[in-house]
Amino acid sequence: MTAVLYLCLLCFSFTPSLQHVSESEPLMRFKTSVNITKGDLNSWRTGTDPCNGKWFGIYCQRGQTVSGIHITKLGLSGIIHVEDLKDLPNLRTIRLDNNLLSGPLPPFFKLHGLRSLLLSNNSFSGEIAADFFKDMLQLKRVFLDHNDFTGNIPTSLMQLTGLEELHLQGNQFSGEIPLLTDGNKNLKLLDLSNNNLEGEIPKSIAERNIVKMNFQGNQKLCGQPLNIICDDKPPALGKNPNEVTGKAVFMVILFLLIFLILVAIITRWKKKRQPEFRMLSKDHLSDTESVEVRMPDSVKKPVEASKKRSNADGSSKKGSTHHGKSGGGGGMGDIIMVNSEKGSFGLPDLMKAAAEVLGNGSLGSAYKAVMANGLSVVVKRIRDMNKLSRDAFDVELQRFGKLRHPNVLTPLAYHYRREEKLVVSEYMPKSSLLYVLHGDRGTFHSELTWSTRLKIIQGVALGMQFLHEEFASYELPHGNLKSSNVLLSETYEPLVSDYAFLPLLQPDNASQALFAFKSPEFAQNQQVSPKSDVYCLGVILLEIMTGKFPSQYLNNGKGGIDIIEWVQSSVAQHKEEELIDPEISSNTDSLQQMVELLRIGAVCIASNPDDRENMKEIVTRIERITI
Numbered sequence: 001m002t003a004v005l006y007l008c009l010l011c012f013s014f015t016p017s018l019q020h021v022s023e024s025e026p027l028m029r030f031k032t033s034v035n036i037t038k039g040d041l042n043s044w045r046t047g048t049d050p051c052n053g054k055w056f057g058i059y060c061q062r063g064q065t066v067s068g069i070h071i072t073k074l075g076l077s078g079i080i081h082v083e084d085l086k087d088l089p090n091l092r093t094i095r096l097d098n099n100l101l102s103g104p105l106p107p108f109f110k111l112h113g114l115r116s117l118l119l120s121n122n123s124f125s126g127e128i129a130a131d132f133f134k135d136m137l138q139l140k141r142v143f144l145d146h147n148d149f150t151g152n153i154p155t156s157l158m159q160l161t162g163l164e165e166l167h168l169q170g171n172q173f174s175g176e177i178p179l180l181t182d183g184n185k186n187l188k189l190l191d192l193s194n195n196n197l198e199g200e201i202p203k204s205i206a207e208r209n210i211v212k213m214n215f216q217g218n219q220k221l222c223g224q225p226l227n228i229i230c231d232d233k234p235p236a237l238g239k240n241p242n243e244v245t246g247k248a249v250f251m252v253i254l255f256l257l258i259f260l261i262l263v264a265i266i267t268r269w270k271k272k273r274q275p276e277f278r279m280l281s282k283d284h285l286s287d288t289e290s291v292e293v294r295m296p297d298s299v300k301k302p303v304e305a306s307k308k309r310s311n312a313d314g315s316s317k318k319g320s321t322h323h324g325k326s327g328g329g330g331g332m333g334d335i336i337m338v339n340s341e342k343g344s345f346g347l348p349d350l351m352k353a354a355a356e357v358l359g360n361g362s363l364g365s366a367y368k369a370v371m372a373n374g375l376s377v378v379v380k381r382i383r384d385m386n387k388l389s390r391d392a393f394d395v396e397l398q399r400f401g402k403l404r405h406p407n408v409l410t411p412l413a414y415h416y417r418r419e420e421k422l423v424v425s426e427y428m429p430k431s432s433l434l435y436v437l438h439g440d441r442g443t444f445h446s447e448l449t450w451s452t453r454l455k456i457i458q459g460v461a462l463g464m465q466f467l468h469e470e471f472a473s474y475e476l477p478h479g480n481l482k483s484s485n486v487l488l489s490e491t492y493e494p495l496v497s498d499y500a501f502l503p504l505l506q507p508d509n510a511s512q513a514l515f516a517f518k519s520p521e522f523a524q525n526q527q528v529s530p531k532s533d534v535y536c537l538g539v540i541l542l543e544i545m546t547g548k549f550p551s552q553y554l555n556n557g558k559g560g561i562d563i564i565e566w567v568q569s570s571v572a573q574h575k576e577e578e579l580i581d582p583e584i585s586s587n588t589d590s591l592q593q594m595v596e597l598l599r600i601g602a603v604c605i606a607s608n609p610d611d612r613e614n615m616k617e618i619v620t621r622i623e624r625i626t627i
Contacts, residue, residue: 030069072098114139147170172196385420406493
């Protein structure tokens with residue numbers, strides 16, 4: 001009996017390894033079925049574990065089971081036997097873009113659990129059956145662009161309720177665009193450009209709040225958002241078609257002229273009624289203010305210059321105070337309360353408060369003000385936030401004031417002025433993550449134990465997931481995530497701040513001020529997306545794990561550590577443990593957790609945004625390793 005029990009336990013202990021080896025077999029069959037002309041897959045070896053980190057292009061879920069095949073730019077050709085891949089039960093991603101694969105689309109519909117199918121820039125051709133995707137209910141991302149597909153777009157593809165990104169550009173698809181299912185609330189990006197599509201763009205697509213759509217290069221396509229009128233009616237009997245067209249053009253021009261005149265009249269009328277608001281002048285701050293610039297030496301602004309700028313900004317512009325809008329009761333002046341959980345106050349209360357300069361950031365300067373009732377607030381003076389009209393700006397800030405999440409800083413009030421805006425928020429006693437990590441290597445830093453860092457990582461990720469759900473239609477739900485915009489409470493609970501500013505800023509100002517515009521996709525293609533926020537989250541995650549100040553935060557790139565290159569190089573060499581901050585690496589019981597978090601961070605900072613998971617998936621991965 002004892003011998004039998006021993007054998008059972010022995011078999012059980014080998015189960016994971018046997019599973020890994022069994023998953024190597026279908027991968028080896030895949031390898032032998034294709035030709036490789038620009039590299040090799042020599043790291044794939046029979047009988048070895050695909051999840052040991054040494055198999056090129058293989059990604060595993062929690063290091064235990066194959067979840068992704070990413071093989072690009074190897075000149076792959078030949079036949080893909082999908083039946084072999086069915087033996088990988090947890091396969092979620094297939095990425096074979098930029099290869100030489102050709103012929104009809106392989107029957108990937110047999111892989112019901114697939115979430116991402118990325119086949120861009122190959123030579124696949126022919127028609128795709130209308131019901132090809134009907135059983136692939138988990139699909140989120142489909143990249144079939146820049147192939148040679150013909151025929152109609154499969155109707156089953158547009159009926160996938162979980163679809164988030166669809167790229168079909170650069171093919172020869174023809175016919176009308178299928179209707180988008182009403183059940184799809186997740187589609188953020190749709191690119192059907194440069195095909196042979198025709199007819200009217202379905203209203204189920206045109207009227208959907210999709211962040212980015214592209215239909216250019218389809219000569220026979222009409223409707224919104226192309227602004228091409230779909231007119232199938234023949235001209236009236238006996239009338240010259242050119243005459244009818246000429247009259248239509250004349251009427252459109254006449255309508256536009258009337259519209260522009262009305263807009264000009266209304267704008268001029270509003271300007272006359274626009275009150276001049278007094279800005280928070282340095283003259284009204286404490287004459288004996290203390291200056292506290294909480295940044296590392298490599299990014300400190302000279303205190304004297306900060307003071308001079310503050311004086312210059314505030315001393316020359318004084319005007320009457322408008323006592324109009326108020327969200328917090330009488331006597332609030334021109335401070336608009338959007339969140340009264342900490343009580344109500346007005347501009348006079350801020351004028352009388354003891355104040356200190358906290359520093360100058362990419363969006364403007366910040367002050368700490370302690371009011372007579374003991375409430376400490378941060379007042380941010382933000383310039384160049386002039387994209388929206390006064391009414392639209394009010395709506396946006398009122399929306400910010402309604403946000404409630406334990407890891408998102410909700411503003412208390414704001415002040416509107418054409419030249420600049422003031423945003424007032426509660427002051428956090430531990431200041432920012434940037435300051436705690438790099439500013440003072442004293443008491444605060446010594447409190448950054450592993451459990452505290454883990455708490456901060458989890459909180460920032462959850463706050464970002466909340467913002468990505470609240471501002472799902474925004475090109476950048478946050479846009480400016482960095483350690484200086486992660487504030488810490490007395491108990492080191494992180495609160496994400498300075499979010500969703502992109503719609504408020506002019507494009508040129510946004511690209512200069514917001515950190516998401518330093519992502520690789522903007523540098524290469526002048527494009528940003530919610531995946532750019534994921535990149536920013538990755539930088540913070542790696543900053544916390546390594547304890548290093550990222551040079552990416554600096555405009556001139558001088559100072560700090562190029563954390564992206566350092567981490568990517570170390571992960572590629574499987575030397576993740578060398579990245580961990582020595583102050584926490586002694587916690588050997590949690591070393592595996594640390595390594596997994598570093599790998600998640602490495603996924604977040606991938607150069608190609610398609611290689612990054614979305615915010616919800618990143619949060620799920622973090623939660624899995626911290627349970």
